[in-house]
Amino acid sequence: MTIPAEAFLLDRSLEQTLQHQLRRQIVEGVLEGRFRAGEKLPSSRSLARHLGVARVTVTQVFAELVATDYLTSRDRAGLFISGRIETAQATAGTRPAPVPFDWSLHVEDRYARAQRRDRVSDWRRYRFPFVYGQADPQLVDLSAWRDCAVRSLGRREFAPMTGDLYGEDDPELVDYIARHILPRRGIRARAEDILLTLGAQNALWLVVEILLARGGACAIEDPCYPGLREILSHTGARIHPVPVDAHGLPPDAIPAGLKAVFTTASHHSPTGATMPVERRRALLRHALAQGCAIVEDDYEFEMSYSGSSLPALKAMDEAGAVIHIGSFSKSVFPGLRLGYIVAAPPVISEARALRSLMLRHPPGLLQRTLANFLSLGHYDAQMNRMRRAYAARREVMDTAIRDSGLQLAPGGGQGGSSFWLTLPAGIDAARLGHILRERDVLIEPGHPFFAEPAMGGTFYRLAYSSIPVERIPEGVARIAQAIRELL
Amino acid sequence: MTIPAEAFLLDRSLEQTLQHQLRRQIVEGVLEGRFRAGEKLPSSRSLARHLGVARVTVTQVFAELVATDYLTSRDRAGLFISGRIETAQATAGTRPAPVPFDWSLHVEDRYARAQRRDRVSDWRRYRFPFVYGQADPQLVDLSAWRDCAVRSLGRREFAPMTGDLYGEDDPELVDYIARHILPRRGIRARAEDILLTLGAQNALWLVVEILLARGGACAIEDPCYPGLREILSHTGARIHPVPVDAHGLPPDAIPAGLKAVFTTASHHSPTGATMPVERRRALLRHALAQGCAIVEDDYEFEMSYSGSSLPALKAMDEAGAVIHIGSFSKSVFPGLRLGYIVAAPPVISEARALRSLMLRHPPGLLQRTLANFLSLGHYDAQMNRMRRAYAARREVMDTAIRDSGLQLAPGGGQGGSSFWLTLPAGIDAARLGHILRERDVLIEPGHPFFAEPAMGGTFYRLAYSSIPVERIPEGVARIAQAIRELL
Incomplete structure (x- = not known):
């Protein structure tokens, strides 16, 4: 790589000579590791022109740095960072440190303190990663996506x-989305009912902000998606966790007087339970009678294995009380960061104004690439491929779980791309997770999903979207072995 | 296009027969315009398989719809939407409307009501669009970007x-960014000092949220970037607008007791004024003495025309009191939505946690594509091309403005990709803008930039990044002509 001339900048208001400044910038760049061994310097001509100095100023600095071993010259090829100078770890020691600005008076550490610490970002290094929501690159149609990107x-x-x-x-x-994605969920929507978002996380954030930022009360499922509880905890909203059963959220248990109820009716997160139609009707009746909005997070509707999928709650919502959230993260790939909100126009226009304020809009090229991917049929083909692959993995998981004697939680094997399991009394999921990590296995202990984290101690989730199918039996066997040792 | 089988969904809990449901879905799809003339139906075999019904169920529905002119058959090619049925405008009339959910009790209309309405989204339709911040696709190295996208x-x-x-x-x-972009601004930073954002708008939003969401006071420049005032207006923060002069923000005029000062020191937005070094030092002294953070929006540092650019405020900030915001929107293209924050680690980790909550992270593929674009030298090449093209346009603008007798405001011709102008007494910029729009010319009236919008009535901005150079003289002449008529 050639270091661009633009990487240097002289400050004519300083007392130091320009030559001194340039030398210092190269030396410090080397010592601090910004310039690395083998990188090429710009030519003295182009650097002099960029800095607005005589060429001899630059050549003198270069000659001096060759003499002191910072730079090395290769015949005709130019000057390079030599690599013979040891680089310092940090810049701190090189200058007298002034009194540092006291940020503790300005930054409250609200978000950083409260953030989830249970996710393992280097999950790829583990041989048996039963982590949720990560993609299997083998299942993504890379060349189709590339064609669509080039087309856009x-x-x-x-x-x-x-x-x-x-x-x-x-x-x-x-x-x-209006014409061909939403109808799959039974939803009829027009363009003014739809807002694109940076994935489902961003959609949830926008919806919470416009409904609950100024207080009020809401119900969430317990257990539920930890990211939702995290978002809500930063608002002034009162949160009522409602325990779910094997059929998801029971409408009778929802308190009166709420502004909103959040539900994952299609596949409850994290148990995977599917809410039956009669319960959905009851939930809608409750919402209309109470004037309470329903927020439906339909985060992985494509991954239905228990027969053909039910229509979304939004499909049954003639009054417009449901805010529906969808995402392409599970079906295309998680790093895509594109999702959507479907709701009545007053909700959409408010969410659009807030989105505009906080980030303008999702990147245009990505939107168009996805539009191409959908309309050229690649999405459907990929869905079919994923469904087949996940169905095969699910069967292997199912057999492995049975064979090794692991225990499914009620409703924990109904759908989605994961299983929800329960542990024998006396074993804590976090401790199990810790032991398994040493044995190259990642599981997801139940704690972060529960309003009262201790309630999650007897549960854990095993997802199979990112573990190769042939490693599943051995991974599950290691879990069973660790449980036996703990008993 | 073929309509995918997945676009249909039967609900077995309904009383209607499956055949009836399928027919209704096709008919409604046509009437509502979701299915369009010439689109192909899936084969009866694949549709039957997807729906889990007998093939004859599907073929009977298809036959009926051919008979009633909804579908048309082409020999061997299959069945298509016929286009002989008139489509309704909206779905509203087709069903008995239930009592609609009352969103006015839930959605406060805070954001939608307050949002800017001065931006013209169909600016491309105008012949003389002097609008700011839009790209000229001719200057973007499309094939290099495409190569980088494919590489990523x-x-x-x-x-x-x-x-x-x-x-x-x-x-x-x-x-x-740490090794080669920030050094151009004289800034030395490590990875832990940097957070990527969805453009500068998102960066400002994050910074405001972590510094001021719970109240406190801050100073902004007056006039200033309207998006910043818009973000601040939704927090509980007290806002002190400080009038700028031809050298930008005067430090002496900043009140005591603030949590933060927002500045566009390199190119003041919207006047384009550059803050001299002595003033920058005074601003930093003020910040340190007062314990007040400085937020530096360095939104278009690449577009410096008045000699070589000055180092950023952040480069002079040894105590770490400056939060620096940069963006690739002006230099790569605006729809990219990638920018960054450079600040002390406590600020970065808090902003990162908030970003994670609201959107996780900017899309990975875009980040890597940009990394490739930068490291392969395309960014520097594009910058040089843009600088040359903009310098040429700037000269044409400058001449046209002089020739036609338009009046630059103090400091209004110093830098950036725009000019800031003033009007003769008695002419209101909004009225002028309205008249010019009828004449195919877009200007930016001063109102949205001022704390007191009426103050902006005598100012307007002319940007030249998205108007072809050969149209500039005619566009400027039309502005001058309209002003003469109004006098």
Whole structure:
């Protein structure tokens, strides 16, 4: 790599000579590790032109640094960082430190303190990663995605998609979602009912912010998706966790006087339970009678294995009381960060204004690439491939779980891309997780899912979207072995 | 296009027969415009398999719809939406409307009501669009960007970039920013000092949220970037607008007891004024003496025309009191939505936790594509091309403004990609803007930039990043003509 001339900057207001400044910048760059062995310096001509100095100023600095072993010259090829100087670890020691600014008076540490610490970002290093929500790159149609990306980079599509869209979305993507994705869930929606988001997390955040940022009360499922509880905990909202059973959220148990109920009716997160139709009707009746909004997180509707999938709650919602959240993270890939909200226009226009304020809009090129991926049929093909692969893994999981004597929790094997399991009395899931990590196995202990974390001690989740199928039996066997040792 | 079988969904809990449901879904799809003339139906075999019904159920429905002109058959090619049925405008009339849910009790309309309405999203339709912040696709190296996108879609890079990164960023992009972008601004930073954001708007939002969401007071420049005032207006913070002069924000005029000062020192937004070094030192002294943080929005540092650019405020900030915000929106393209915050680690870790909560992380593939674009030298090449093109346009603008007798405001021609102008007494910029729009010319009236919008009536901004150079003289002449008519 060549270090660009633009990486250097002289400050004419300083007392130091320009030559001294340039030398110092190269030396410090080497010592601090910004310039690395083998990287090429810009030519003295281009650097002099960029800095607005005589070329001899630059050549003198270069000559001095070759003499002191910072730089090395290769015949005709130019000057390079030599690699013969030991680099310092940090910049701290090189200057007299002034009194540092006291950020503790400014930054409250609200978010950093409260954030989840249970996720393992280097999960790929583990041989048996039963982690939820990560993709298997083998199942993604990489070359189709690449074609769609290139297509969205054609001159015709490029111009509109690279502009600042202000608050708008790619009309082609919105159109496809309205016409061909939502009908799969039984939902009929027009463009004004749809807002694109940076994934389901962003959708939940926007919805919570517009419904509950100024207080009020809401119900969540217990256990539930930890990210939702995390978002709600930063608002002034009162949170009522409602224990779920093997059929998901029981409408009778929801208190009166709430502004909103959050539910994962299709596949309860994390147990996987599917809410039966009669319960869905009861939930909608409750919402209408109470004037309480329903937020439906339909986060992995594509992954239904127990027969054909039920319509979404939103499909049964003639009054418009349901805010529906969907995501392409599970079906395309998690790093895509594209999802959507479907709701009545007053909700959408408020969420759009807030989104515009906080980030303008999801990147245009990605929106158009996804629109191409959907409309050219790659999404359907990928879904079918994923469904087949996950169904095969699910069967292997199921057999392995049975064979090794692990215990499913009630409703814990109904759907989605994971199983929800329970432990014998006296074994704590966090402790089990800790032991298994030493044995190259990642499981997800139940604690973060529960309003009262201790309640999660007897539960854990095993997901199979990112573990190769042939490693499943051995992984499950290791879990069973660790449990036996703990008993 | 073929309508995927997955676009249909039967609900076995309904009283209607499955055949009736399928027919209704096709008919309604046509009437509501979701299915369009010429679109192909899935084969009866694949649809029957997807729905879990006998094939004859599907073929009977298809036959009936051919008979009633909804569908049309083409020999061997299959069945298509006929286009002979008139589509209804909306779904509303087709069902008995239930009592609609009353969202006015839930959604406060805080954001939608307060949002900017001065931006023209169809600016491309105007012949003379002097709008700020939009890209000229001619200047973007489309094929280089495409190569970088394809490179980031290689199997090796794809896997890590398509996963859920939790709170992390692409280390390659962060590394390049630290080693080669920030040094251009005189800034030395390590990875833990840097957070990637969805553009500068998102960076400002995060910073405001962690510094001021719970109240306190801050100073902003007056006039200033309207998006910043908009973000601040939704917090509980007291806002002190400080009038700028031809050298930007005067430190002496900043009140005591503030938590933060927001400044665009390099190019004041919207006037373009550059803050001299002595003033920057005074601003830093003020901040340290007062324990007041400085937020530096360095939104278009690459576009400096008045000599070589000055180091950023952050470069002079040995105590770590400055939060520096940068963006690739002006230099790569605005729809990219990638920017960064550089600040002391306590600020970065809090902003990272909040970002993680609201959207997880900027899309991985885009981060890696940008990292490639930067490290392969395309960014520098594009910058040089843009600088040359903008310098040429700037000269044409400058001449046209002089020739036509338009009046620059003090400091209004110093830098950036725009000019800041003033109007003769008695002419209101909004009225001028309205008249010019009828004449195919877009200008930006001063109102949204001022704390007291009426103060902006005598100012307007002319940007030239998205108007072809050959149209500039005619566009400027039309502005001058309209002003003469109004006098």
